[in-house]
Amino acid sequence: MKITFVIFTLLLISCSSKEKKDKVDKQWNILTEKTMPTKAKLSFEETQDSLRKQLLKSKSNKNLKSSLLQELYIRDLVNQVDNKILFDLNFNLHGFDCGAPDCYSTNISFEIAAKEPIEFPDKINFELLEQGCGIENKNLTNGLFELVEVSTKYVNYYSKKQQSNLVILGEKKKLYYFPNTEPNAIKVKLLDQLFEQYDDEDPNAIVPYQSITMTTNEYENFLVK
Known part of the structure; x- marks a missing residue:
């Protein structure tokens, strides 16, 4: 019974982490689709600059x-x-x-x-x-x-x-x-x-x-x- 409970708990944690990651990935894809050309390979600095601009736009x-x-x-x-x-x-x-x-x-x-x-x-x-x-x-x-x-x-x-x-x-x-x-x-x-x-x-x-x-x-x- 204890082993089953532990396995169930681990599965819940895993699912929660996956849901959070999926949410981040979804928001990332929405931002990149709006601001980045298809198949464009941006540098780290360019990517962060694009994200910053979108975050600034989202602020009211x-x-x-x-x-x-x-x-x-x-x-x-x-x-x-x-x-x-x-x-x-x-x-x-x-x-x-x-x-x-x-x-x-x-x-x-x-x-x-x-x-x-x-x-x-x-x-x-x-x-x-x-x-x-x-x-x-x-x-x-x-x-x-x-x-x-x-x-x-x-x-x-x-x-x-x-x-x-x-x-x-x-x-x-x-x-x-x-x-x-x-x-x-x-x-x-x-x-x-x-x-x-x-x-x-x-x-x-x-x-x-x-x-x-x-x-x-x-x-x-x-x-x-």
């Missing part, structure tokens, strides 16, 4: 699509609910040598008023949640971000309490959270220089947290919920 919020939050919107890190824009940013890459998510995460969530065009307020109340391996209990704290820099291409906030910076680079499609930083230590125009001078043997080197959701180049990950 024109305000988010036309802002520096466009990439975060495509990847479901921001969304508008009623008259609020909600941010749910999960940072699970805590070093430059990480190709896969760490076993712990740093999640930052907050909201801003949904204005057209989008306006980033001078101050934002946020929640920071740390959980995963090495953390016995979920660590939830509140903080206040203060606006440091803003343009049509980027925004940079600093938190005195957490001594950290949150940086969103719209044009470059980057999202960073810098822990343990002094006021005015992080400037957008100096980031390239900061990364070029990075030394992994320097214990005082500034290393930002990143999100696998933002660093992945595979847009098919966002086709199925």
Whole structure:
């Protein structure tokens, strides 16, 4: 009886996985039939660019699509609910040598008023949640971000309490959270220089947290919920 139950369970899991794969394949075929010539062999970059364009078309919020939050919107890190824009940013890459998510995460969530065009307020109340391996209990704290820099291409906030910076680079499609930083230590125009001078043997080197959701180049990950 136990053996029969185990076999039945495995079959259910297998069928569920197959159904999910079939759903992904079906969506992929629909996209490719609309955007790709028959028998065309596209490079990885061309394929991902085509997928991104289709994902962008599928999004209905024109305000988010036309802002520096466009990439975060495509990847479901921001969304508008009623008259609020909600941010749910999960940072699970805590070093430059990480190709896969760490076993712990740093999640930052907050909201801003949904204005057209989008306006980033001078101050934002946020929640920071740390959980995963090495953390016995979920660590939830509140903080206040203060606006440091803003343009049509980027925004940079600093938190005195957490001594950290949150940086969103719209044009470059980057999202960073810098822990343990002094006021005015992080400037957008100096980031390239900061990364070029990075030394992994320097214990005082500034290393930002990143999100696998933002660093992945595979847009098919966002086709199925």
